[in-house]
Amino acid sequence: MLRSFLLPLILLILAYGFWISPDFKEISAGVAIFLFGMLTLEEGFKSFSGGTLENILQKSTDKLHKSISFGFIATAIMQSSSLVSVLTISFIGAGLIGLTQGIGIILGANIGTTTGAWLMAGFGLKVKISAYAMPMLVFGIILIFQKAKALKGIGYILAGLGFLFLGIHYMKDGFEAFKASVDLASFAVDGFKGLMIFIGIGILATVVMQSSHATIVLILAALSVGQITYENALALTIGANIGTTITAVIGSLSSNIDGKRLAGAHFIFNIITAIIAIVFIDQLMSIVTIISDLLGIDKDNHTLRLAVFDSFFKIMGVIIFIPFVDKLVNFLQKTIILSKKDINGLQEDNAKYLNDSVLALPSTAMAAIKRETFHLYENAFEIISHGINVKRRNILSTMPIEQVIEENYSTSKIDIDDFYNRKVKGIYGEIIDFSARAQTNMTPEEIDQLFRLKLANKDIVEAIKDTKHLQKNLVLYSNDKNEYIRDEYKNMRKDLVVLLRSINTISTTQEEEKVLMLLSKVKLHAQKYDFISNGTLDNLIRNGLITNKMATSLMNDSSYAFDISKKLISMAEILYNRENNDLLIDDEDVHKILNKKDV
Numbered sequence: 001m002l003r004s005f006l007l008p009l010i011l012l013i014l015a016y017g018f019w020i021s022p023d024f025k026e027i028s029a030g031v032a033i034f035l036f037g038m039l040t041l042e043e044g045f046k047s048f049s050g051g052t053l054e055n056i057l058q059k060s061t062d063k064l065h066k067s068i069s070f071g072f073i074a075t076a077i078m079q080s081s082s083l084v085s086v087l088t089i090s091f092i093g094a095g096l097i098g099l100t101q102g103i104g105i106i107l108g109a110n111i112g113t114t115t116g117a118w119l120m121a122g123f124g125l126k127v128k129i130s131a132y133a134m135p136m137l138v139f140g141i142i143l144i145f146q147k148a149k150a151l152k153g154i155g156y157i158l159a160g161l162g163f164l165f166l167g168i169h170y171m172k173d174g175f176e177a178f179k180a181s182v183d184l185a186s187f188a189v190d191g192f193k194g195l196m197i198f199i200g201i202g203i204l205a206t207v208v209m210q211s212s213h214a215t216i217v218l219i220l221a222a223l224s225v226g227q228i229t230y231e232n233a234l235a236l237t238i239g240a241n242i243g244t245t246i247t248a249v250i251g252s253l254s255s256n257i258d259g260k261r262l263a264g265a266h267f268i269f270n271i272i273t274a275i276i277a278i279v280f281i282d283q284l285m286s287i288v289t290i291i292s293d294l295l296g297i298d299k300d301n302h303t304l305r306l307a308v309f310d311s312f313f314k315i316m317g318v319i320i321f322i323p324f325v326d327k328l329v330n331f332l333q334k335t336i337i338l339s340k341k342d343i344n345g346l347q348e349d350n351a352k353y354l355n356d357s358v359l360a361l362p363s364t365a366m367a368a369i370k371r372e373t374f375h376l377y378e379n380a381f382e383i384i385s386h387g388i389n390v391k392r393r394n395i396l397s398t399m400p401i402e403q404v405i406e407e408n409y410s411t412s413k414i415d416i417d418d419f420y421n422r423k424v425k426g427i428y429g430e431i432i433d434f435s436a437r438a439q440t441n442m443t444p445e446e447i448d449q450l451f452r453l454k455l456a457n458k459d460i461v462e463a464i465k466d467t468k469h470l471q472k473n474l475v476l477y478s479n480d481k482n483e484y485i486r487d488e489y490k491n492m493r494k495d496l497v498v499l500l501r502s503i504n505t506i507s508t509t510q511e512e513e514k515v516l517m518l519l520s521k522v523k524l525h526a527q528k529y530d531f532i533s534n535g536t537l538d539n540l541i542r543n544g545l546i547t548n549k550m551a552t553s554l555m556n557d558s559s560y561a562f563d564i565s566k567k568l569i570s571m572a573e574i575l576y577n578r579e580n581n582d583l584l585i586d587d588e589d590v591h592k593i594l595n596k597k598d599v
Contacts, residue, residue, distance in 0.1 A: 010208060026170055030221075034167025034214055041079065041160025044153050061101040064325060068318065071108020076115040079164070081213065081244070084109045085266075086360050089259045093357040094368040099329050102262045107269065107318045110241075114311040116213050120168065120220045121303040133169065136162030171221040190231065195281060198232045199274075202239020203246075212244035216310065220303050230302040234285070237310055238277050245270045256355045261332040268328065273317030288312060349379060349423040351430040362446055365438035369450065372431050373457055373575065379423040380460045384564070385500060386414050387467040388474060388493045395500050404497050405490060413475045416468040428461050456574040459567040466567070470560040473553045484545040488536075488554055492561050498522075499565050506576045515576055522569055 017024040061067040075084050088105045091097045097105075136158045143155025189197050206215045216237065223233045245267040277284060288309045297304045321328070352375055353368040385392040386409045394404045435454055439447050470492075477489045502522045509515050537555060540546045546554070 026173060030167045030170030030173075031209065031214060031218060032167070033163050033170060034217060035209060035211060037160045037163025037165075037167055038079075038211060038213065039160075040156050040163055044156030044158075044160055061097055061104065064100065064104045064322070067101045067104025068108035068111075068322075071105035071110075072112040073108075074105075075109040075112025079116055079119075079213065081109040081113045084112070086357070087364075089262060089357045090360045090364040092258045092262055093256045093353065093355045094364040095353050095371045096364065096367055099258050099261055099265075099332070100325060102258070103265045103269075103325055103328065106262065106266050107321065110269070110314050111311075111318055113213060113216070114307070114314055117216050117220065117307040117310045120217050121307040133162045133165035136165070168217060168221065171218060194232060195235045195278065198235035199239035199242070199278070202236035202241075203243040204239075205236075206240045206243025207246045212240040215240040215243065220306065223306060224303050230305065231285075233302065233306050234281070234309055237306065238274050238313070241270050241314070242274050256352065256357070257336065259355065259357050261329075261336050264332050264336055265328055269317065269321055273313070273320070276317070276320070277313055284309065284313065349427065351375070351427050351434075354430050354434040359438060359441075362438070362442045365434075366442075366446060366449065366453075369431060369435060369438065369453055372427065372434075373453055373460075376424065376427050376431065376457060377460050377571070377575075379419075379427070380464050381500065383414075383416060383419045383423065383464050384467045384496070386410070386419075387416055387464075387471045388496050389413075389478070390493065390497055395497055396504055401494055401497055401501075405494050413471050416464065416471060420464055420468075424461060424464060428457060431457055452574050456571045459571040459574075463564045463567040463571075466560045466563045470557050470564070473557050477550070477553065482546060482550065484540060485550045485554065488540075489557075492557065496561060496564065499568060503568060503572050503576075506572055509576075519569065519573060519576075522565070522572075 014028060017028065060070040071084060071088075074087075075081050078084065085106065088097075088102050088109075092099065092102045140155045140157070140159030140162055143151045144159060146152060146155065202215060202219075205218065206212050209215060219228070219233050219236045219240070222228045223230065228236070245263075249263045249267060288305060291312065292299075292305045292308050295308070297308065351372055353371045355368075358364040358368040382392050385395055389408050389410060390404055391407060391409050394407060397404075432454065435450055439450055442450065474489050474493065477485045478493070480486050499522055502518060506515055506518045509518065537551060537558075540554075541548075541551050
């Protein structure tokens with residue numbers, strides 16, 4: 001709603017500005033070229049994020065100080081806090097990193113944005129930067145048209161830098177020319193009133209451009225030619241820092257609950273640091289003066305002094321916030337909570353990891369689908385174990401199999417259709433729909449991985465349906481007076497418990513040889529369900545130990561049990577076989593998923 005109102009207003013203001021001033025056109029074109037450069041630069045860095053960046057991120061964020069360092073370095077290299085924020089939200093959405101790690105990255109990215117101000121103030125405004133832009137654009141565009149992904153990525157990065165430099169050149173020249181006709185500095189407002197007015201302008205400019213980096217560059221360009229005062233530039237910088245939280249909030253709308261919490265943390269951090277800056281603006285200006293004098297920065301070099309302010313202001317905010325990160329996480333987890341949908345008073349489960357934010361990268365989309373597959377199997381494990389009337393936690397324990405079978409889950413059969421509708425159907429549908437959207441940006445190899453994952457999901461769902469067919473007679477004959485039919489169904493339950501326990505063991509085993517051995521073992525074990533081939537059924541009928549009706553039921557149900565086993569083994573081969581290593585996710589994550597207690 002706000003966007004639909006703002007867009008026509010912005011277009012009208014720009015059209016009016018172009019009509020009254022040709023110099024305004026040059027400034028606007030500079031901003032547009034700069035923003036396009038940022039988009040191109042982001043596209044270039046995204047092309048190198050298919051594994052390398054993800055591995056670095058996961059290994060570099062296990063501690064808060066590492067998360068902050070990663071955020072700082074990544075933003076300093078990419079010169080885009082928005083890209084780092086998008087990547088962070090994507091990784092949180094896919095479940096690859098936690099909220100505390102995400103907050104650390106955002107704090108580091110906040111400091112990383114200061115490098116852009118230093119580059120602009122120390123280099124961009126002192127040389128003819130367009131001379132560097134031209135060759136970058138030429139080489140960049142040539143490389144973009146190459147087929148190799150790496151060359152394309154380098155091309156986008158070079159072209160992005162070229163457009164950034166060209167945009168800075170046009171902004172600087174535009175403000176210099178604009179000064180001859182209109183002196184914006186004459187509109188300067190002093191004191192607290194001026195501080196609040198220009199903070200508001202900084203917020204608005206950042207919301208419109210969706211980039212605090214672009215706002216800071218624009219402020220520096222205007223300040224370098226004296227179009228704004230130093231004090232008003234400080235206020236604009238504070239406003240830009242507040243405005244960038246709007247971008248984060250908008251970006252989190254398509255994310256999962258932790259992505260929204262991350263945006264909340266970003267908003268709280270920037271608002272509180274801005275309030276501190278407003279309250280202590282005089283003291284901060286005095287500190288900036290002392291630091292600038294120590295660094296040998298001239299008193300009239302306001303652009304470099306603004307860079308000092310930007311750095312001190314943001315570093316101060318991070319230092320203040322570090323001791324409160326854990327408390328902030330707890331606060332966000334209590335205040336921003338996932339809404340629950342209920343059917344007949346029973347909780348409905350939905351996809352946890354599938355959200356539009358993880359579609360930013362094929363790798364995060366794939367990781368989200370993998371985790372959602374384990375989420376689906378978690379629910380299927382519960383349904384299958386309860387469907388064969390055993391307690392889930394007992395299967396996952398070291399309890400002897402005989403004892404697991406004796407301790408029933410319920411005295412009557414469960415409503416598998418209800419369980420399926422609440423805990424499987426919706427998630428499975430979302431996985432299929434999400435996979436179709438995710439594969440549009442994937443390579444043929446990634447699409448092949450995705451196809452195998454979809455097969456694993458199909459096997460899980462079909463195993464549940466077979467359990468539904470098996471349950472009816474299993475409950476009936478498990479308590480039958482005929483000890484022979486009772487024992488056969490007991491053995492059937494026992495064999496399925498062994499299978500489920502074996503799959504759990506496979507999920508927590510890292511040695512490839514042991515995994516292959518366990519998979520072979522469960523395949524051989526599954527052959528026990530073929531009662532016709534092994535002579536069990538024939539022996540029971542020939543000796544009159546069971547009725548014809550029992551024999552028919554046993555034959556059909558052994559087929560269902562065999563299908564359950566076959567499909568779960570097929571699923572395990574896809575998800576746990578180390579030969580398919582590219583499909584695996586962290587063993588600790590799998591162990592946590594599968595070892596939740598019964599509700």
